[in-house]
Amino acid sequence: MDSKAIEGFVGKLWDEQIVPQLVDYIRIPNKSPMFDAKWAEHGYMDQAVALMENWARRQPIPGMQLEVVRLPGRTPLIFIEIPGQGDDCVLLYGHLDKQPEMTGWAEHLGPWKPVIEGDKLFGRGGADDGYAIFGSLAAILALQAQKLPHARCVVMIEACEESGSYDLPHYVDHLAARIGRPSLIVCLDSGCGNYEQMWLTTSLRGMTGGNLSVKVLDEGVHSGDASGVVPSSFRILRQILSRLEDEKTGEILPRELHAEIPAQRVEQARLSAGVLGDDIYSKFPMANGMQPVSKDLTELVLNRTWRPALAITGIDGLPTLDSAGNVLRPFTAVKVSLRLPPTANAPKSGEFLKQLLEADPPYGSIVTFNLEKAGSGWDAPALAPWLEQAVDEASRTFFGPPPAYMGEGGSIPFMGMLGEKFPGAQFLITGVLGPHSNAHGPNEFLHIPTGKRVTACVAKVVAAHFQASEKGLTSGVAASAAHSHKGEDGCCA
Numbered sequence: 505m506d507s508k509a510i511e512g513f514v515g516k517l518w519d520e521q522i523v524p525q526l527v528d529y530i531r532i533p534n535k536s537p538m539f540d541a542k543w544a545e546h547g548y549m550d551q552a553v554a555l556m557e558n559w560a561r562r563q564p565i566p567g568m569q570l571e572v573v574r575l576p577g578r579t580p581l582i583f584i585e586i587p588g589q590g591d592d593c594v595l596l597y598g599h600l601d602k603q604p605e606m607t608g609w610a611e612h613l614g615p616w617k618p619v620i621e622g623d624k625l626f627g628r629g630g631a632d633d634g635y636a637i638f639g640s641l642a643a644i645l646a647l648q649a650q651k652l653p654h655a656r657c658v659v660m661i662e663a664c665e666e667s668g669s670y671d672l673p674h675y676v677d678h679l680a681a682r683i684g685r686p687s688l689i690v691c692l693d694s695g696c697g698n699y700e701q702m703w704l705t706t707s708l709r710g711m712t713g714g715n716l717s718v719k720v721l722d723e724g725v726h727s728g729d730a731s732g733v734v735p736s737s738f739r740i741l742r743q744i745l746s747r748l749e750d751e752k753t754g755e756i757l758p759r760e761l762h763a764e765i766p767a768q769r770v771e772q773a774r775l776s777a778g779v780l781g782d783d784i785y786s787k788f789p790m791a792n793g794m795q796p797v798s799k800d801l802t803e804l805v806l807n808r809t810w811r812p813a814l815a816i817t818g819i820d821g822l823p824t825l826d827s828a829g830n831v832l833r834p835f836t837a838v839k840v841s842l843r844l845p846p847t848a849n850a851p852k853s854g855e856f857l858k859q860l861l862e863a864d865p866p867y868g869s870i871v872t873f874n875l876e877k878a879g880s881g882w883d884a885p886a887l888a889p890w891l892e893q894a895v896d897e898a899s900r901t902f903f904g905p906p907p908a909y910m911g912e913g914g915s916i917p918f919m920g921m922l923g924e925k926f927p928g929a930q931f932l933i934t935g936v937l938g939p940h941s942n943a944h945g946p947n948e949f950l951h952i953p954t955g956k957r958v959t960a961c962v963a964k965v966v967a968a969h970f971q972a973s974e975k976g977l978t979s980g981v982a983a984s985a986a987h988s989h990k991g992e993d994g995c996c997a
Contacts, residue, residue, distance in 0.1 A: 530627030598636020809911030
């Protein structure tokens with residue numbers, strides 16, 4: 505491999521094609537179905553799919569087959585098959601749906617307003633992770649430009665990830681015979697601790713959550729008349745949430761929602777804390793004088809990667825401050841988002857959460873918890889020697905320093921599902937969401953140089969995968985065998 509040529513090819517493609525495509529993509533408000541119930545009617549998702557489909561079809565990849573698969577009543581999925589050498593298979597994954605707008609954007613920025621400032625492309629979804637389809641195909645194009653062999657590649661870009669990927673299992677089952685059995689799975693939807701080296705995600709937290717409502721009245725009444733007689737729905741809500749969380753420390757109280765942290769992950773957290781230092785918390789736009797929950801940096805890494813944590817992400821039943829009269833309100837409702845340890849069973853945790861919150865409602869109030877989603881996390885298998893070496897060489901070649909390894913606090917439900925469906929597969933989970941990139945929040949941006957470097961690293965790893973496969977070092981079963989023995993072990997049924 506001519507690494508300089510790879511770097512140059514990828515950089516040119518990003519500058520001339522990928523960044524302009526991402527600029528157009530950011531303009532599309534294709535919010536995930538959880539945040540836009542009328543997504544199909546609005547048509548924004550179809551616009552985003554069309555943009556990516558049209559670009560992909562223009563790429564000079566011999567034998568590439570692209571299909572936008574649409575199962576009835578489900579979000580679309582872009583499915584690409586690229587012929588390769590040998591019988592092995594690489595699966596590359598990303599998503600194109602977006603989080604909602606969020607408030608707090610700088611005056612000159614906005615979620616659907618692409619702005620390039622220096623190395624940063626601001627706007628919703630560019631880094632999380634609209635770049636995935638472009639980066640995946642660019643990596644393959646870079647290899648083919650040098651006539652370097654690679655295995656058959658399958659690219660899957662879903663449109664439901666930000667809603668918990670509830671459509672994706674149906675597509676995986678529907679397309680099982682065409683996917684085959686990949687021995688390497690590449691996901692570009694993760695984060696990086698800094699922009700100076702390649703970061704591999706070793707684990708992802710699971711997530712469960714939904715809407716918790718406390719009702720005390722059929723309609724609001726004069727607060728002077730009712731307070732002290734009718735309990736406040738807000739106070740009851742606080743009481744119920746205290747069953748789940750210690751409000752002084754943030755610790756999740758029920759042990760049923762915790763999991764044992766493997767010793768290797770504790771050691772990796774210690775090493776990551778040593779690399780990042782105070783950047784672990786200083787990367788967040790904390791208010792003046794605000795402090796993190798702990799001064800122990802290793803504990804902060806473990807808190808955000810292996811321990812459960814609660815966030816209240818929405819509220820209903822409260823008027824705005826300028827419309828708040830002296831009324832004892834009839835109800836208070838909040839959206840509960842509970843991050844779970846990577847090895848926790850999310851569906852069981854969700855049911856436990858529902859029982860915990862709804863049991864013994866104080867004062868006989870009407871307490872309901874509507875469970876919206878429950879996606880299990882993922883703990884990476886040990887890296888095969890060939891992959892560990894390939895990642896090390898890729899990071900040193902295109903970034904400079906060696907790679908770093910750390911769990912991520914977010915969730916990518918597809919990874920856990922793939923781990924179950926393709927036991928023995930190796931995983932390369934990485935991404936461009938680094939310090940201050942602020943995915944899901946205001947002023948989200950894509951760090952363009954990191955996008956280029958990650959793309960080049962993927963190319964190097966895919967090339968190394970082929971070499972390892974030729975030596976019999978990859979652990980996946982050949983795709984051709986999977987095609988001819990579908991369903992014998994449940995992986996391709």
